[in-house]
Amino acid sequence: MKSVDVLILGASGYGGGELLRWLSNHPAINSIRGTARSHAGKPFHAQHPNLRGLIEGTFEAAPDWVALSQSEAPVVFSALPHGELGKLRPEFEAAWQAHGLIDRLTIIDLSADFRLDPTWVYGLVDWKPERMKGARRIANPGCFATALQLALLPLAEWKPAFVAVTAATGSSGSGAAPLDTAHHPTRANDFRAYKMLSHQHEAEVLRTLATAGWEAPLSFVPQSAPMVRGIFATLQFPLPAGIGEEALRAHFEAFYRDRFFVRMVEGSPRVAATTGSAFADLSVVARQGHGAVLVALDNLGKGMAAQAVQNLNLALGLPEWTGLKNAGGYPA
Incomplete structure (x- = not known):
């Protein structure tokens, strides 16, 4: 080593x-x-x-x-x-x-x-991780972008005609410097949307999906939640004919079969179950021709620093879980 x-x-x-x-x-x-x-x-x-x-x-x-x-x-x-x-x-x-x-x-x-700079490797670890091997310049994805892409990439094969996204984030996503929108007294008992249909992370999501062969018709509304850490995203879309919940789940399980830090869970993912960890938890549901994917992760963990350490590990030829096999605290 x-x-x-x-x-x-x-x-x-x-x-x-x-x-x-x-x-x-x-x-x-x-x-x-x-x-x-x-x-x-x-x-x-x-x-x-x-x-x-x-x-x-x-x-x-x-x-x-x-x-x-x-x-x-x-x-x-x-x-x-x-x-x-x-x-x-x-x-x-x-x-x-x-x-x-x-x-x-x-x-x-x-x-x-450098997330949109083609001379840097885009560090979404769970999408074609072989890209990271030997990389010297790595642009770590945004936290919302990580959650959305983990949900969207398995759908690129089917290319749904429309995807509606709502995703809530904790206040730590705004950084350590005090801001009116992240100040605890104005946020603790509130819930609101912001940057509706115009969030900066959308560009990197669309570029990755285009690389995967899908010009995704994405509608993204981010939300400010009364929590410190975490992201919870819900994506809704029409399913191909004949695809039900069992097939949808099998498709996602196959896509992430070898990805240690992406966990498929039953029911709804829990932000608290991922807080302080390098894991992203996903679940799927389908009814009457419509599907939904739900994602929970820690915006400072899988959405930022833990994913950056995963990138380091793969760039240096180390097992990607080196130094990262820790559960978060529960309850958060």
Whole structure:
């Protein structure tokens, strides 16, 4: 097993904290460093109190490319805000070139900056996972996009004429910085839709489905739910003639038969059963020519950091579940 040294850019946010949590128990990781200018010099547990006593280290003001260049397997996870890595890329690439990292460095970006860039591998792990092997530039999918694509990709063979999607997310999806829409007192006892038919994750979903041969007629309404973590998506569509619930379920089970972190469940999936884990839970139902797929996952886990670690594992030739075989807490 290679000895991996990790640098997390933007390690003070929720994504950075989840990466620290997962990587702290990863058997291939030799060292972990993290940057956060506004928290430089403070210990990781100052921002992530759940990590106290589990992982040592302090936030650094800037990346130490010299130290990373000494690694057998150097890795960068970028958990910077959307747009930041794109702006910093020319400066970083000059530094990587100067320190012999440009062709050795594995970069996994959690932001939206490169999800539509064909020069980066789109890191939806459970769709053609062989794409990840040896990848050096990986764009991690969005959380909503992960849930929707897991539900939609098995349907590409049938190409339903219309798919209606409603999907609710927890407040942590808005990031660690306080926002009016994510502030707990205004959200805790409320439920609302937002960015109706215009969510930014729709573009990456449609591109993946087009690659799979389906120009999907998608109608997506995201919703803000009174929970901290989790996504719950419901997709409804017309079924091909002769396809009932048993056949629909068999189709999904066959599609995900070898995908360890996608679980088919009976009845409704439960957000609480996936919280803090790398799993996505799916179920299907069919009645009178109409089908529905339901998906639950943790937006910070399978929808972000845990999937990023899956991408790392496959890129480096490790079993994809390395460091990730943990159940979430239940009840959440």
